[in-house]
Amino acid sequence: xxxxxxxxxQIKSCWHSISRMYNQKAAQEDITAxxxxxxxxxxxxxxxxxxxxAPMLGLETRSLTRVLKSMEEKGxxxxxxxxxxxxxxxxxxTELGRAKKAKSVETxxxxxxxxxxxxxxxxxxxxxxxxxxxxEVILQNQRHEF
Numbered sequence: 778x779x780x781x782x783x784x785x786x787q788i789k790s791c792w793h794s795i796s797r798m799y800n801q802k803a804a805q806e807d808i809t810a811x812x813x814x815x816x817x818x819x820x821x822x823x824x825x826x827x828x829x830x831a832p833m834l835g836l837e838t839r840s841l842t843r844v845l846k847s848m849e850e851k852g853x854x855x856x857x858x859x860x861x862x863x864x865x866x867x868x869x870x871t872e873l874g875r876a877k878k879a880k881s882v883e884t885x886x887x888x889x890x891x892x893x894x895x896x897x898x899x900x901x902x903x904x905x906x907x908x909x910x911x912x913e914v915i916l917q918n919q920r921h922e923f
Contacts, residue, residue: 784911795888802884806877808851811844813881816853821875824867826859853877 780786799810808816818833819825831841845868848854853874859865870878893901 788911798888799884803881806880808853808877808881812848812851812853813877813884815841815844815848816870816874816878816881817885819854819868819870819874819878821870821878824857824869827856827866827868830868848874 796810799813803810803813806813814834815830818830827841827845830836830845831838834841836844845854845856849856851873852871854868855871856866857869859867896904
């Protein structure tokens with residue numbers, strides 16, 4: 778079997794293409810795709826607990842710490858003590874952060890609209906069913922160790 782015939786190769790290849798596309802768009806806004814993903818996942822008004830962001834994005838805490846530091850240096854976010862739990866920190870978007878978040882959301886929505894136009898309803902439904910199955914297989918194998 779050729780590597781191009783494996784599901785793994787196709788998924789990874791497609792994800793790398795998407796990642797490159799998002800990074801090119803992000804670079805035009807002087808951010809990275811990773812920063813864009815973080816911005817999208819921070820609540821615009823209430824902020825988001827720092828401890829909740831890494832699990833939402835599937836990031837290691839160390840990686841998120843570096844991204845948040847970079848975002849703070851760029852003036853995209855600010856850290857404030859959680860009003861309900863002073864030991865905890867919430868991440869809030871600055872005005873610039875909200876503007877970059879809007880651009881990030883626009884980029885993701887634009888890509889989704891292009892895919893919706895390119896795929897039939899049946900293809901789109903199949904896509905979501907297939908990826909749901911892939912996730913089920915992964916979860917099942919994690920429980921039983923690969």
